[in-house]
Amino acid sequence: MSAPASPAAPSDPTRSTATPRRSPGAxxxxxxxxxxxxQATLRDNAAARSLLDQLPLTLPIQDFGRQEKTAAPPLPLSMDGMPAGDDAEPLDVGYYAPDGVLVFFYADVGYFAxxxxLGHFDTPIDDLIDRPxxxxxxIELAP
Incomplete structure (x- = not known):
């Protein structure tokens, strides 16, 4: 008799190898x-556009709560027309306006005002998560 099949490992979106799907002109x-x-694909919104206006940027990262990496751009991003808050998902690229930091989410943090x-990583971010x-x-435009 063969051994029972082991259960599938839980899905970890930060370590996905799926091929990204992009919108034309993204x-x-x-x-x-x-x-x-x-690589990450940005949304078309005011905050993402104001990030693009500052690129390229070289910034130190910090881990926050074992859920996200943060980095402070030199200038605040525009929040014109942006919702009061959002429920970021793992692999999202975000901005936390109260602290003025870019956020690379690798865990589900729930809704926060x-x-x-700003966008979503198209590639796994293991190497970013593991950095001290x-x-x-x-951060720069992709060629």
């Missing part, structure tokens, strides 16, 4: 950490 950025290039979703506080990342 704006793609890359977050470079060490030798790793992570002041969160704006103070590691610098470069």
């Amino acid at each position: 704006t793609v950025i890359q977050v470079v950490v060490g030798d790793t290039v992570l 002041g969160i704006a979703r 506080d103070g590691t610098t990342v470069t």
Whole structure:
């Protein structure tokens, strides 16, 4: 008799290998950490556009609550027309207006006032998650 099949491992969206689907004309950025290039597709909203206006940026990251990595851009992002808050998902690129920080979510944090979703990573972000506080990342338009 063969051994019973083991249950499937729980899904971890931060470590997905799925092929990204992009809208035509979507704006793609890359977050470079060490030798790793992570790609994300931005939404078309005021906060994302004001991030694009500041690129390229090289910023130190900090872990917050074992749920997200944060980095402070030199200028605040525009919140014109943005919802009062949002429910960011793992792999979302966001902005937390009260603290003026970019947020790379790797866990479900639930709804928070002041969160704006800027986009979503198209690639797994393991290398970003595993980096210690103070590691610098470069955020730039993808070629």
